Amino acid sequence: MRKPLIVSATAPEHFPHDMAVCSFAELGAVDIAAVSFLIIPLEADWQQGYADLQRIRRHVDFKIYLCPVLFLLSKKNIPPEILQAADGYVFADSEQLTKECNTWAARLEPVNARIEQLKILSDAGDSSLAFKVLRFIETRDTEFKPIASAREQKGFVYPPLLPLFPKDDISPFQVLDYLESQRLLTATFVSRSYSCTHCDCAFLNFFETCPDCGSNDLRSEELVHHFKCAYVGELSDFIQGEHLVCPKCETRLKQLGVDHDKASVVFHCNACSSIFQEPKIMTSCYNCWRETEPENQVSRQIQAYSITAIGMNAARYGMDSLLQSILESKLNVISHSIFKKILKLESERIARYKISTSSIVIMRLAGIETIYEKLGRRSSEVFNEISKALQEQLRSADVFSVRDENIFLILMPETPVQSADLAISRLNDRIVSLLTTNLNIDCTIHKTIKAVSSDIVLDQEIEHLLRTNAA
Amino acid sequence: MLLDSFSEFLSDLTLLKALAYFWPFFLIDMSRYLLLDFIVLIFYIPKRYRKRHAYAAARRRLFRERPLISVIVPGKNEGKHLAQLARTLTLQSYKNIESIIVDDGSDDETPLICRRLLRQGKITRFFRNEIRGGKASAANTALRYVRGKYVIHLDADSHLSPDAIEKVLLPFYMDDRIGAVGGDIRVANVNSTLATRFQTIEYFKTISTGRTVSSELGILRIIGGAFGAFRTDILQRLYGWDVGPGLDGDITMKIRKLGYKVVHEPFAVCYTNVPDSFRKLARQRFRWNRSLVRFRIRKHRDILLPSKNFNLSNFLASFDNIFFNLFLNMKWWLYLAQLLIIDPGHIEIIMLINLVLYGVANILEFGIAVALLAGTMYWRELALFVYLPLIPLYTGFYIRSIRSLAYLLEFVCRVSYFDKWNPWKVSNVVRNLE
Numbered sequence: 001m002r003k004p005l006i007v008s009a010t011a012p013e014h015f016p017h018d019m020a021v022c023s024f025a026e027l028g029a030v031d032i033a034a035v036s037f038l039i040i041p042l043e044a045d046w047q048q049g050y051a052d053l054q055r056i057r058r059h060v061d062f063k064i065y066l067c068p069v070l071f072l073l074s075k076k077n078i079p080p081e082i083l084q085a086a087d088g089y090v091f092a093d094s095e096q097l098t099k100e101c102n103t104w105a106a107r108l109e110p111v112n113a114r115i116e117q118l119k120i121l122s123d124a125g126d127s128s129l130a131f132k133v134l135r136f137i138e139t140r141d142t143e144f145k146p147i148a149s150a151r152e153q154k155g156f157v158y159p160p161l162l163p164l165f166p167k168d169d170i171s172p173f174q175v176l177d178y179l180e181s182q183r184l185l186t187a188t189f190v191s192r193s194y195s196c197t198h199c200d201c202a203f204l205n206f207f208e209t210c211p212d213c214g215s216n217d218l219r220s221e222e223l224v225h226h227f228k229c230a231y232v233g234e235l236s237d238f239i240q241g242e243h244l245v246c247p248k249c250e251t252r253l254k255q256l257g258v259d260h261d262k263a264s265v266v267f268h269c270n271a272c273s274s275i276f277q278e279p280k281i282m283t284s285c286y287n288c289w290r291e292t293e294p295e296n297q298v299s300r301q302i303q304a305y306s307i308t309a310i311g312m313n314a315a316r317y318g319m320d321s322l323l324q325s326i327l328e329s330k331l332n333v334i335s336h337s338i339f340k341k342i343l344k345l346e347s348e349r350i351a352r353y354k355i356s357t358s359s360i361v362i363m364r365l366a367g368i369e370t371i372y373e374k375l376g377r378r379s380s381e382v383f384n385e386i387s388k389a390l391q392e393q394l395r396s397a398d399v400f401s402v403r404d405e406n407i408f409l410i411l412m413p414e415t416p417v418q419s420a421d422l423a424i425s426r427l428n429d430r431i432v433s434l435l436t437t438n439l440n441i442d443c444t445i446h447k448t449i450k451a452v453s454s455d456i457v458l459d460q461e462i463e464h465l466l467r468t469n470a471a
Numbered sequence: 472m473l474l475d476s477f478s479e480f481l482s483d484l485t486l487l488k489a490l491a492y493f494w495p496f497f498l499i500d501m502s503r504y505l506l507l508d509f510i511v512l513i514f515y516i517p518k519r520y521r522k523r524h525a526y527a528a529a530r531r532r533l534f535r536e537r538p539l540i541s542v543i544v545p546g547k548n549e550g551k552h553l554a555q556l557a558r559t560l561t562l563q564s565y566k567n568i569e570s571i572i573v574d575d576g577s578d579d580e581t582p583l584i585c586r587r588l589l590r591q592g593k594i595t596r597f598f599r600n601e602i603r604g605g606k607a608s609a610a611n612t613a614l615r616y617v618r619g620k621y622v623i624h625l626d627a628d629s630h631l632s633p634d635a636i637e638k639v640l641l642p643f644y645m646d647d648r649i650g651a652v653g654g655d656i657r658v659a660n661v662n663s664t665l666a667t668r669f670q671t672i673e674y675f676k677t678i679s680t681g682r683t684v685s686s687e688l689g690i691l692r693i694i695g696g697a698f699g700a701f702r703t704d705i706l707q708r709l710y711g712w713d714v715g716p717g718l719d720g721d722i723t724m725k726i727r728k729l730g731y732k733v734v735h736e737p738f739a740v741c742y743t744n745v746p747d748s749f750r751k752l753a754r755q756r757f758r759w760n761r762s763l764v765r766f767r768i769r770k771h772r773d774i775l776l777p778s779k780n781f782n783l784s785n786f787l788a789s790f791d792n793i794f795f796n797l798f799l800n801m802k803w804w805l806y807l808a809q810l811l812i813i814d815p816g817h818i819e820i821i822m823l824i825n826l827v828l829y830g831v832a833n834i835l836e837f838g839i840a841v842a843l844l845a846g847t848m849y850w851r852e853l854a855l856f857v858y859l860p861l862i863p864l865y866t867g868f869y870i871r872s873i874r875s876l877a878y879l880l881e882f883v884c885r886v887s888y889f890d891k892w893n894p895w896k897v898s899n900v901v902r903n904l905e
Contacts, residue, residue, distance in 0.1 A: 223600070223612065227900040230607035230714045232600075233615050248710035259900055263600035263612065275616055277598055278586070 002036030002112060004101050006072070007052060019101075024055055027064060036105040036112060037068035037087065046078050050163070053085055057136075057163035062126050065164070066115045066139050068108040070101075081149045084159035087111070087140075114139040118316055130175050131315075132164055134184055137307050138315035145304040146190060153287060155193050155202025156302050171200070176305050184311035187303035194283070194297045201287035204297065208267065208279035215271035218279060225263045226253065232263060330387045331400055339401035339409055340458055346411060347454045358452040359420035361410040362465050365431070366444045385434055393427040407462060411452070420449050480820045492814075492821055495806050496828045499799055504681075505832050508839055511684045516843065522645075529644035530637065537567050540636060541619030541703065545573040545609030549627030550581030552744065557593040559630040565637040569595040571613045572627075576603030605893040606696075607718045611711035622706055624719075626697040629743040630659065632847070638739035639700045650705045650731025651723065652739070653691065654698030655679050655844075659742035661851050666752050668858050669865045670745045675840040675852070676833070679737055683843065686735035690788040692767075693720040694733055698741030705731060714901050716890055717762020724771045727785050740847055753873050760796075760877035761887040767793055800874050803867075829863035 006021040019039070022030055038056065042049035049071060059065040071078075071089040083089055087108060090100045118135060126132050137144060146156040154171065161172050179185040195202040209216045221234040224244070231248035238244040244253035244260075253260045267279050284291045307315070327333050334342070346358055365386075390408075394400060399411040412420045428445045435443040446469040448461055490497055542560060544553070553572065560570050572594050574581050585597040598612050610624060621640060625631070635654060642652045656678050658671040678695070685691040694701070696719035709725050712718045723733055746752040767789050774782075774789045810818050837859055841848065880886045888902035 223615075225600070225602070225604040225608045225612075227604075227897045228714075229710070230605065230611055230712060230718075230897075231710050232604065232608050232611040257896070261602050261604070261896070263602050263604055263608065264598065266598070266616075276596070 002034055002105060002109075004037050004039055004070075004105065005030065005035045006039045006041070007056070008041050018098075024052060027056070027059075028061070032061075032063045032067060033116070035067060037070050037108050039070050039072050039090075039101075040086070041092070042071040042073050042078060042082075042089070043075075046082055050082055050085065054163040058166050060126055062118055062120075062132075062135055063115060065126070065132060066111075066118075066136060068111050070104060079149075079151060081147060081151060081157050081159045081162075084147070085163055087160070110141070111139050114141065129164065129166075130178055133161060133172070133175050134179055134307070134311055135315045136161065136164060137185065137305065138312050141307070143188075143304050143306040146302050150203075153199075153201045153203070154195060156191070158305075173300065176303075179311070180303075180305065182314075183308055184314050185305045186308050187305050189301060190304050191302040193300055193302055194294060195300060196283075196285035196288060196290070197292055197297050198290050199285060199288040200298065201285050203286035204283040205286065206281060206283050206294065209282050210267075210269035210272060210274050211276055211278070211280045212274040213269060213272040214280075214282075215269055216282070217270040219268045219270060221266050221268065223263045223266060224253075224260055226251070226260045228259060234266065235262075327383075327387050327390065327400075327402060330384075331391055331394070334399060334401050336401055336403050336409075339399060339411070342399050343411055343452065343456070343458060346413060347452050347456060350452055351454050356414050357416045359412045359415045359417050360450050360452050360456060360458075360461075361408075361412065361420055361424055362448040362458075362461055363408040363410070363424065364446040364465060364469065365408070366446055366469065382434070382439065386431055389427055389430045389434070393423055393430075403462065407466075409458070409462075417449055417451050424449060476817070477820050477823075480817055492810075493825065493828060495799075495802055496825065496832070499795075499802065500829070501832060503795055504676075505835055508680050508684050508836065511687050512680070512839055512843055515683065515687050525645055526641055529641045532644045533565070533637070533640055538620035539618055540565065540568045540621050540623060540640070541613075541617035542568055542570045542623045542625060542636075543573065543610060543613035543617065544570065544625045544627050545575060545606055545613060546577075546581075546627030547575040547603060547606075547609075548577045548579045548581055550577065550579060550584035552628040552630075553581070553584055553588060554593075556625065556627065556630045557588050559633070561593060562633050563631065563636045564634045565640065568636065569617070569619060571596045571598065571616065573597075573609040573613045574599040575606065575609035576600055603894050605714060605897050607712040607714050608897075610718075614706055614711045617703055620703055622701045622703050624696060624699045624701065625741070626743055628659075629656075629697045629741050631698070632740040632742070635698070635739045635741055636700075639698070639736050642734050642736055643700070643702065646732065646734075648730075648732050649734055650702055650726040650729065651694045651733045652700045653682060653686075653694040653733070653735045654700070654739040654741045655682075655735070655737045655847075656695050656697045656741050656743055657852070659744050660747060661849075661855070663747045665858075666749050667745055667747050668855055669862065670752070671852060672833070672837065672855055672858060672862055673866065673870075674745075675844070676836050679844055680836065680840045682735040683737045685788070685791070686733075688787075689732070689784045690791050691733050691735055692723060692727075692788040692792050694723045694726075695719055697743045698739070700739075701726070702731075705729065714893060714897055715762070716758045716887060716893070717766045720762060721766045721770065724766070724774065724785070724789070727782070727788065728771075728774070728780070730782075737844060738847060749869065756870065756873045757877045758887070758890060760874045761881040761890075763792065763796060764878055764881040765885075765887045768797075796874070797878055800871060800878065803871060804875070825867075826860075826863050829867060830860045833859045833862045 004019055006019055007024055007027060008021060009023050040049045040052045053069055056067065056069060057065050068087040071083065071086045072092050073089050074092045088104055090097060090104065118139075126135065140160065144158050144161060146158050148155060149157045154173065158172050158176070165172055176185065176187075180187050193202050194204055196204060207216050208218055210218060221236060223232055224235050224238055225232045226246040226248065228251060229246060229249040231246055233247065235244075237247050238253060245251070246253060256262065264277060266275055266277055268275055281294055282291050283294050283297055343360060350356065350358060390400070394410065395412075397413050399413075401409040403409060412423070424447055428447070431445060432443060435441045446465055448465045450456060450461070484492070544556065557570065560568060572585050572588070574585055574597070582599055585594070585599070588594045589597045596616065598616070600609060600612060614622065621643065623636060623639065639652050639654045642649050656674060658667060658674055660667050661671045662668065682691055682693075699719065705726055708729070709722065712722050715721070726733055746755050771789060774785045775793075810821055814821070834856070837856060841853065885902070888898050890898065893901075
């Protein structure tokens with residue numbers, strides 16, 4: 001039977017005394033499998049409680065970051081996007097707190113059951129943000145709908161997902177976009193919003209300007225058409241006291257649609273006296289105050305997301321990278337197990353004949369994750385470029401495989417280490433230049449190049465490369 | 472057999488008999504159109520030559536003053552013609568022009584085309600009335616915002632020769648009493664179909680020659696909507712155009728009533744696309760002819776009546792139109808009745824001789840037009856002389872039948888008030904008022 005656990009440096013004032021309390025630092029030592037949900041007290045200053053939630057959600061251990069969290073409220077006027085960031089909330093002064101907690105425990109049991117089904121994919125925990133988001137969505141098994149928020153610069157926010165994001169510069173929109181592009185999530189249209197092309201702020205002021213001088217000091221006038229005499233003039237031409245009288249035939253206008261209509265609207269620019277019907281629409285950003293044409297602002301589709309069957313599978317067993325799928329479509333990528341078999345055969349051949357040298361290259365593109373975090377859907381263009389570079393550098397006899405999201409294995413038959421190093425250096429330069437120069441993304445390629453021999457144990461070499469560079 | 476009868480009929484023909492058999496030609500059509508045109512142009516052509524220095528002086532005054540000219544183009548669903556019109560405006564010898572296009576509730580790509588032309592700087596302003604109000608309201612929308620000293624009204628399916636605006640403005644600089652000048656309207660799609668070829672010849676006869684003669688006689692009754700220049704102050708004094716159809720003839724009469732002269736300038740050339748099928752042409756002419764009854768006989772009948780504002784030239788302008796177009800149109804039915812009653816045995820021969828007479832008259836009238844406009848005519852227009860023998864059939868039967876039906880229906884049923892040319896709501900209001 002799972003029990004709630006209060007996460008707080010100090011025990012909150014009102015709480016059932018049979019509930020366990022631990023600090024965030026102690027959370028790692030707790031048997032999280034025995035916890036039904038975590039309770040974070042949200043005091044008058046809700047920032048502290050929200051920060052605690054962020055620390056939990058940013059944990060690398062999926063059992064911790066996915067663990068359901070409830071806020072323990074001592075006040076009611078908490079902003080909705082903060083309240084909705086947790087899985088739920090209970091009131092500290094409720095007389096039936098224990099009963100409520102039991103209800104929540106039952107309600108959250110399916111979430112905990114789904115968390116239990118997940119597999120540990122890496123000893124280092126879940127480091128990919130997209131993967132964490134996917135797992136979070138999978139365990140909640142609900143549609144994640146954005147809410148409009150004046151607090152968020154982007155205008156819309158997915159409250160439960162926001163604490164997962166460590167930095168402001170990585171937008172949940174891009175990660176969700178990416179997951180959708182991988183068909184791991186499915187999206188339904190909610191709204192469309194414009195955001196500033198310079199600072200991504202969604203708070204834009206739309207205003208009409210004169211197409212000639214750009215001033216927004218405009219006056220608009222309705223054009224009135226008098227049916228009887230075909231006179232067309234501005235509404236002010238017709239105003240005589242409290243009545244509308246046609247200046248041409250001096251007939252009093254009776255009823256709109258019967259003896260006259262309003263044909264259109266004209267604008268007068270008070271700055272340059274220009275007259276026009278179609279003012280130029282401009283936007284100014286409330287954040288950076290830059291003025292831009294609406295068509296140059298970023299138009300974003302605001303969507304609600306829910307997980308697909310593929311997404312569920314990926315959340316449980318790991319997620320192939322977009323790069324991997326592109327590489328598989330462009331290059332002859334073989335599976336890791338077959339690669340290992342070919343490597344074994346090659347090492348035996350070399351050991352037997354002792355007349356040639358082949359090389360094994362293990363490459364890791366560190367920082368590749370930030371590409372899709374920064375570029376969202378457009379990351380496929382960059383990945384296409386990377387795959388093109390690989391395609392050009394590899395020979396048809398080379399054997400290529402991918403491990404995890406960012407580790408590439410290349411067997412280069414009949415190639416000495418120096419030649420392999422030269423080829424990989426060229427590849428390295430091209431990829432780094434592509435990412436650094438064009439996109440300002442820091443990407444480092446870690447590599448290990450060795451001559452193929454019977455001493456090589458591939459998994460050990462990969463482990464070594466990861467450890468060395470992690471250090 | 473027919474030939475024998477023909478020679479027998481001719482041998483029996485005396486002068487009196489000839490007049491009795493062919494009075495519509497000899498007493499009316501030949502004298503009013505052929506002879507009058509000939510006599511007037513005999514004087515006009517040398518006079519025009521003598522006045523060449525006055526025209527040159529007027530041109531100098533025009534270019535020294537260099538007034539802003541507002542070209543207004545109201546229309547509905549005319550987008551496909553506008554690029555060519557805008558291009559010919561940019562090619563004008565007179566450059567100080569503002570062009571204002573008014574889209575009267577088009578439901579095709581016209582607004583997109585106009586916006587593109589505006590972005591490209593090929594037109595000065597574009598107004599769109601989302602709710603269609605009719606051509607007069609569209610023209611009045613433009614008039615509300617013109618800034619020029621003169622307004623040139625163009626039909627959207629027209630385009631101008633490079634010196635058309637300059638030429639149409641010169642009369643204003645030669646006589647201060649001129650309130651409006653009509654440009655010469657010619658056919659753009661000359662060789663599209665037989666219908667357009669017939670209309671090309673007809674336009675030379677009725678517009679180029681006919682209006683020049685009327686203008687010389689001081690009885691010009693219409694400044695065509697396709698190309699007309701107006702003093703802006705006069706248009707504003709009149710608060711623009713009234714509800715059509717026939718709004719161009721109507722405003723011409725209103726300008727005349729104010730005491731201003733209206734003249735035709737045959738060398739200010741505008742090319743317009745005419746209906747390319749006899750069916751479309753019938754619809755157009757049906758509309759035009761109904762307006763004679765509606766405006767001349769109903770709305771401006773005061774011109775015909777004695778009053779303190781009576782003006783002889785205005786009377787003659789209206790009378791000429793009503794008498795020759797309306798009453799004498801009916802003469803043909805009388806004439807046919809006369810032939811059937813008096814001499815049904817010779818009806819084929821008489822009609823054949825009529826065709827020959829009118830054919831010869833058309834050839835002579837075409838010759839007069841060539842003499843007047845030779846320098847501005849194209850070979851493709853001159854080559855139409857081969858169609859001249861067929862014109863009596865076109866005008867004598869086709870046009871005359873449409874005209875008769877239009878007059879009859881307008882008199883009896885006031886059909887112009889139900890015309891789809893105006894929006895229903897406008898027709899409804901006007902029908903209840905007039």
